[in-house]
Amino acid sequence: MKKVTLITGASDGLGKAMAISCAQKKMDLILVALPDSGLPALARFIEENLEVKAYYLELDLTEMDNCLKLTQYVKENNISLSFLINNAGIGGSYDYLKEDFLLFDKMILLNTRALSFITHELIPVLARQEKSYILNVSSMIIHFDGPFKQIYGATKSFIYYFSKCLDYELKGQNIQVSVLCPAGVNSNIKMRLLHNNCSKFQKFTILSPEYVADYAIEKCLAGKKEIIPGKLIKFLFYMSSLMPKSLKRYLTLINNKNLVKSQNIIKEPLLPLASRLKVL
Numbered sequence: 001m002k003k004v005t006l007i008t009g010a011s012d013g014l015g016k017a018m019a020i021s022c023a024q025k026k027m028d029l030i031l032v033a034l035p036d037s038g039l040p041a042l043a044r045f046i047e048e049n050l051e052v053k054a055y056y057l058e059l060d061l062t063e064m065d066n067c068l069k070l071t072q073y074v075k076e077n078n079i080s081l082s083f084l085i086n087n088a089g090i091g092g093s094y095d096y097l098k099e100d101f102l103l104f105d106k107m108i109l110l111n112t113r114a115l116s117f118i119t120h121e122l123i124p125v126l127a128r129q130e131k132s133y134i135l136n137v138s139s140m141i142i143h144f145d146g147p148f149k150q151i152y153g154a155t156k157s158f159i160y161y162f163s164k165c166l167d168y169e170l171k172g173q174n175i176q177v178s179v180l181c182p183a184g185v186n187s188n189i190k191m192r193l194l195h196n197n198c199s200k201f202q203k204f205t206i207l208s209p210e211y212v213a214d215y216a217i218e219k220c221l222a223g224k225k226e227i228i229p230g231k232l233i234k235f236l237f238y239m240s241s242l243m244p245k246s247l248k249r250y251l252t253l254i255n256n257k258n259l260v261k262s263q264n265i266i267k268e269p270l271l272p273l274a275s276r277l278k279v280l
């Protein structure tokens with residue numbers, strides 16, 4: 001078996017784009033996402049067109065048993081894992097008191113517990129390779145605290161802090177931990193609709209999942225520990241660090257308010273909570 005890359009949240013958006021990017025670099029893949037999300041078709045497409053192996057597991061990673069199933073699958077099949085991409089995440093902009101806490105609970109479980117558990121269990125497997133990589137997907141939002149992103153932002157801050165500390169802890173070993181902090185990504189149809197309702201300036205900062213995926217994989221493999229895709233985003237981030245805090249907070253408030261407004265405009269049939277959780 002060739003060196004293998006495991007990607008969580010690989011059925012759509014950034015995860016799917018990263019799967020294709022890794023397959024183009026001739027890595028075998030293990031793809032993970034929720035059941036019925038099109039993983040078998042994606043795996044088949046990748047195998048047929050990109051000449052790599054693509055295994056898939058349909059698991060809800062908010063459940064601990066499923067996280068365990070995933071890590072046991074890797075261990076029991078003696079998989080030569082050399083790249084772990086913790087991408088699966090749910091988010092969105094919500095009024096804290098108006099939302100059902102179940103939504104936040106799922107967000108916390110997927111974005112933080114699943115990510116840290118899978119990493120914990122798979123480090124010994126990654127350590128068997130000459131050189132291995134962990135890429136954790138955080139968000140630019142961690143640098144812009146504001147309303148309506150409380151739990152999402154907190155989970156992404158967890159990922160950032162966790163990645164930094166872990167990379168430090170693994171110094172001297174053969175495992176590199178990188179963290180990806182994207183701003184807006186047009187990762188799926190819902191995100192495209194959401195971003196359509198943003199201001200002209202905001203639209204300018206939105207990137208495609210393919211660009212973000214290729215950039216992130218390339219930079220990670222080149223040894224970059226903190227990855228911010230997009231020249232304009234990097235420039236804006238730098239400018240924001242020069243702003244008075246009050247102005248930065250005001251701009252974040254306007255931005256988040258816009259996102260909530262756009263999110264509420266998107267019409268969807270009355271779906272069970274599990275489906276609503278996919279709105280970022």
Ligand SMILES: NC(=O)c1ccc[n+]([C@@H]2O[C@H](COP(=O)([O-])OP(=O)(O)OC[C@H]3O[C@@H](n4cnc5c(N)ncnc54)[C@H](OP(=O)(O)O)[C@@H]3O)[C@@H](O)[C@H]2O)c1
Pocket residue numbers: 008009010011012013014015032033034035036037059060061062087088089090091110137138139140181182183184185186187188191278280
């Ligand atoms: N889009 C943005 O603007 C943006 C910005 C910054 C950071 N990010 C981060 O980038 C990552 C990917 O986001 P995206 O926009 O590409 O999202 P997406 O298109 O909604 O894809 C999310 C992926 O995670 C999977 N997933 C959701 N719930 C899951 C669960 N309980 N168990 C297992 N898999 C689950 C989804 O599977 P299903 O298809 O089966 O639901 C899907 O494959 C997330 O961590 C997100 O926070 C996104």
